[in-house]
Amino acid sequence: MQNAPTHTPAQDLLARRINVLGPHTPLFYDEPLHLVRGEGVWLYDHSGKRYLDVYNNVPHVGHCNPRVVEAMHRQASTLNVHTRYLHNNIIDYTERLSATFADSLSMAMLTCTGSEANELALRMARHHTGGQGIIVTDFAYHGNTEAVAEIGTGFMPESRHTKRVKAFAIPDSYRGIEGVAEEQLADAYVAQIARAIDEFAAEGIPFAGMLVCPDFANEGLLNIPAGFMEKATALVHKAGGLLIADEVQAGFGRTGKHWWAHQWYDITPDIVTLGKPMGNGHPLAGVVARGDLINAFTEHSMYFNTFGGTPVSCAVGMAVLDALEQDNLLENAVSTGDYVAAGLRQLQTKYPLIGEVRDRGLFFAVELVTDPVTKTPAKKQARRIINLMKEQSVLISTIGVHDAILKLRPPMPFQPEHADVLLHTLDKVLQQVSEELVHG
Structure with a gap:
């Protein structure tokens, strides 16, 4: 024995x-x-x-959601190829997905991970503006490729050595800023963004934009000061930059009253990045953006992702939307x-x-x-x-x-x-x- x-x-x-x-x-x-x-x-x-x-x-x-499992199995048993062929799934899915956004956010690009989506968004913003400078919070996490590690002020060592990323303090109404009254917090945080833009200019680094998670999830799901997002967005646009909203954690109805966390505010981002819940565990992520940004970028730099937006991935994505809507x-x-x-x-x-x-x-x-x-x-x-x-x-x-x-x-x-x-x-x-x- x-x-x-x-x-x-x-x-x-x-x-x-x-x-x-x-x-x-x-x-x-x-x-x-x-x-x-x-x-x-x-x-x-x-x-x-x-x-x-x-x-x-x-x-x-839900884990092993039957709709998602069945859709994945059905399409994987039929056809799975990359996106350089015509197929209904990618068109049907991206049309349905983009319809949940503001009219100006009319086009999509599909990836496999949120890291890829955020890197693609940075490339688009820098191409459109001709700038390099990106502003994030001082406790940001947006993925783990080299490009997004550079903006990962929360965890990533690459963010400590770059000159093309600047940070502002997390807009935290609970802890606030010492010596600043609650009703002045929004302006105080926005002033930090303005200072970062000015510093980029002084250093000869043209400004490209700001990338934030609209519910500041990694920072602690903050209750941000009223008016902060609207004022920060207006400042970024006035300075010639783009607003990128990272909806990888907050999106797809997680916040309840809206499909997307940025819809809680009176703003419209220029680019939105998606991931995590998009495929219910299947590697599906993407970017939804203004059509002019995507068209100009793809004319300049052909974008292709072997596994982004395959028929199987889009069948899975569609099943997730079905479950969200049909199960209320x-x-x-x-x-x-x-x-x-x-x-x-x-x-x-x-x-x-x-x-x-x-x-x-x-x-x-x-x-x-x-x-x-x-x-x-x-x-x-x-x-x-x-x-x-x-x-x-x-x-x-x-x-x-x-x-x-x-x-x-x-x-x-x-x-x-x-x-x-x-x-x-x-x-x-x-x-x-x-x-x-x-x-x-």
């Missing part, structure tokens, strides 16, 4: 992973999770344990989102550890502080919470400059009964961690 194995499957996989991928490839949680199956808003590990997914926005319309998932983002937000704010009245709750549809940020007056970030407690939540079978993560903001971003079919599981579990975990904070 053979001896029982000395390692669990997860431990064995971790050792093999480190051996083949290296020790610095990121993993969630102190004890990594070995997942084998997903369905709807649920994930299952190798032992059969079920977890409520309150983090992943890539399976936008934007409406659900509003109703269930309001339900979750109310529950989180109720917890805020109970636990001083919660400094602020921010919500936009089915996207939530819970900022944790060790002191509600000083607003000292509770980074240690945030890490403790996400690991305890995982032990209690609920998956969340953290974001923000201090990594002390709970990030809750479930698949769009998330319902009130799922929210009850989340809120009940978070209540228990917050009570435990709050007691630990008091007793040291």
